[in-house]
Amino acid sequence: MEAEEVIDVHQVSTRFGEHVVHAGLDLTVRRAEIFALVGGSGSGKSTLLRQMVFLQQPDSGAIRVLGVDLQQLGDNPALALRQRWGVMFQHGGLFGSLTVKENIGLPLREHSDLPDALIDDIAAAKLALTGLAPEVGALYPAELSGGMMKRASLARALALDPELLFLDEPTAGLDPDSAGGVDELVRTLRDLFGLTIVVVTHDLDFLWQLADRVAVLADGKVQGVGSMAELALMNHPGIRALFDGPRARAAQQAADRPPPPRQTPTDSEAASKPR
Numbered sequence: 001m002e003a004e005e006v007i008d009v010h011q012v013s014t015r016f017g018e019h020v021v022h023a024g025l026d027l028t029v030r031r032a033e034i035f036a037l038v039g040g041s042g043s044g045k046s047t048l049l050r051q052m053v054f055l056q057q058p059d060s061g062a063i064r065v066l067g068v069d070l071q072q073l074g075d076n077p078a079l080a081l082r083q084r085w086g087v088m089f090q091h092g093g094l095f096g097s098l099t100v101k102e103n104i105g106l107p108l109r110e111h112s113d114l115p116d117a118l119i120d121d122i123a124a125a126k127l128a129l130t131g132l133a134p135e136v137g138a139l140y141p142a143e144l145s146g147g148m149m150k151r152a153s154l155a156r157a158l159a160l161d162p163e164l165l166f167l168d169e170p171t172a173g174l175d176p177d178s179a180g181g182v183d184e185l186v187r188t189l190r191d192l193f194g195l196t197i198v199v200v201t202h203d204l205d206f207l208w209q210l211a212d213r214v215a216v217l218a219d220g221k222v223q224g225v226g227s228m229a230e231l232a233l234m235n236h237p238g239i240r241a242l243f244d245g246p247r248a249r250a251a252q253q254a255a256d257r258p259p260p261p262r263q264t265p266t267d268s269e270a271a272s273k274p275r
Contacts, residue, residue: 003030005064006164006196007052012061013220014047021047022058023220032194034186034210036201039217039238045200046168048217052198053087053166054078066164083111085164086157090172092149094141100152101127101137107159126155130185147178154185165189167199171206179203183210204242216242 007029014022021044029035037045050056051063054070063070068081087093094103104123108114114122127137130151136144144152150170157165170186171179187210189195201207207214208228215225218238224231232243 003032005029006031006066007198008062008064009048009052010062010064012048012051012058012063014044014051014058020220022061024061025217025221027215027222027225029196029198030213031196032190033212034190034197034199036199036207036211036214037217038201038207038214038242040241043217043238044220045217049166049168049198049200053085054082079111083107083160084162085166086160086162087166088150088153088157088168088170090169092141092153094149094153094156096141098140099137100132100139100141100144100155103141103152104137104156104159107156111160122159123155126158127152129158130155131181145178146174147181150174150178150182151185154182158189163195165195165197167197167201169201169203170199171201171203179205186210207242214242 005028007027009025009027012022012025013020019042021042025044025048037048039045047056051058051070052065054065054073057071066081066084068077070078073081094100095106098106101120101123104126105119108119108122109116112119124134124137127134132148132151132155136148136152141149141152154167154170157167167186171182174182183206186197186199190197199206199211211228213225214228214231216223216231216236216239218236223236224234224239226234228242231239234240
């Protein structure tokens with residue numbers, strides 16, 4: 001039995017002047033999957049993400065999110081629907097004049113009647129959930145490293161306990177260790193809470209190791225959908241870009257390798273560690 005469809009994009013067409021971005025594009029996202037959108041520059045993946053979160057309308061076609069037709073949505077129902085999803089923007093999108101804790105608590109202050117003390121407690125819990133230390137809550141966005149910024153932005157996206165997450169380039173610009181930490185966090189959130197997660201990314205390691213399905217956009221349409229292993233068997237030029245080249249091959253080889261065993265220190269090693 002197939003999982004429930006959380007997002008259904010049907011025959012969506014979008015153009016900017018003479019430039020056609022989408023030409024009858026179709027795709028579906030299933031509940032509790034990590035679904036990635038990929039494609040070259042100008043393929044329309046970021047535009048499609050904005051349309052899914054109701055920041056932009058296609059010229060034609062229909063998009064249903066959580067069973068709701070976005071094209072038929074009034075202002076009040078739209079506000080209620082937006083509270084069922086969270087968005088992590090590529091560059092964080094945090095307000096520079098607010099501390100991290102204030103940024104995380106902002107959606108709760110806007111959309112709930114909870115007292116300030118409880119909102120602060122919830123913000124601290126979301127901060128901890130994303131692996132950040134309590135003292136980070138008192139910092140301002142300009143004081144954060146790239147990895148901390150991504151985690152803080154993700155904590156804010158989780159403030160309203162959404163059932164659907166949209167992540168725009170969650171590992172872009174991060175060093176390998178920080179990117180790996182964000183990858184593990186995304187996996188943990190899906191596994192713990194059953195979240196449906198839609199990701200726009202160029203990160204080949206993310207695609208191989210986390211994405212349940214990947215949709216490749218090219219020439220205005222989805223040229224292929226499936227796991228990376230399934231896409232590897234397809235010959236469309238837009239799909240082959242994911243697999244041809246040294247970086248692509250390195251990511252595929254890394255995905256095929258089992259993780260190294262956890263090292264257990266010997267008694268003598270444990271005794272030599274400072275306490």
